[in-house]
Amino acid sequence: WVTGMDYHGYRLNWLECQETITKNKGSKEVEEAQCTFTHITDLPIGTSNIILTSRTGRLRWKIENEGFNTLKKGGYEMEHKYSRVNYQASKNYYQLMQMAYLINQLMVISIHFQANYLKGKNHQTLKSLWQDLIAAMKWAELDEARLQRMKTEKIQFRYVT
Secondary structure, three states, rough: OEEEEOOOOOOEEEEEEEEEEEEEEOOOEEEEEEEEEEEEEOOOOOOOOOHHHHHHHHHHHHHHHHHHHHHHHHOOOOOOOOOOOHHHHHHHHHHHHHHHHHHHHHHEEEHHHHHHHHOOOOOHHHHHHHHHHHHHHHHHOOOOHHHHHHHOOOOOOOOOO
């Protein structure tokens, strides 16, 4: 590892972890694989926390990569270019997509949603539920009085643990 590197006025620390995995079959060693992980952080690193820092960096990478793959292939249809003209528009679109993904995740793990929409052998898929919601948003008429009542109601969300 290297500590105290200067990058445009920022003090950064660099670390590299090389991991060797040996797979055993019975009493014989079968296969050995090596992986290299490199991390840059502004957190202090040293002998006492170097392994934990690398593990934490790998977990963060996994979380970010899984989220990114879901946005690309999980129905959100995220692509590399949202706006070829305005970088700010790209950032705004991506942040809105992240918020939609977060709301979707919270909705799916709510007890109410699980009990009412994902129960039984032949329940609807999440994709079909989203298609129904989009259709309702396009074609349903809003009841102003009902919206006003909903604003004043207290709502509690409970989640599956």
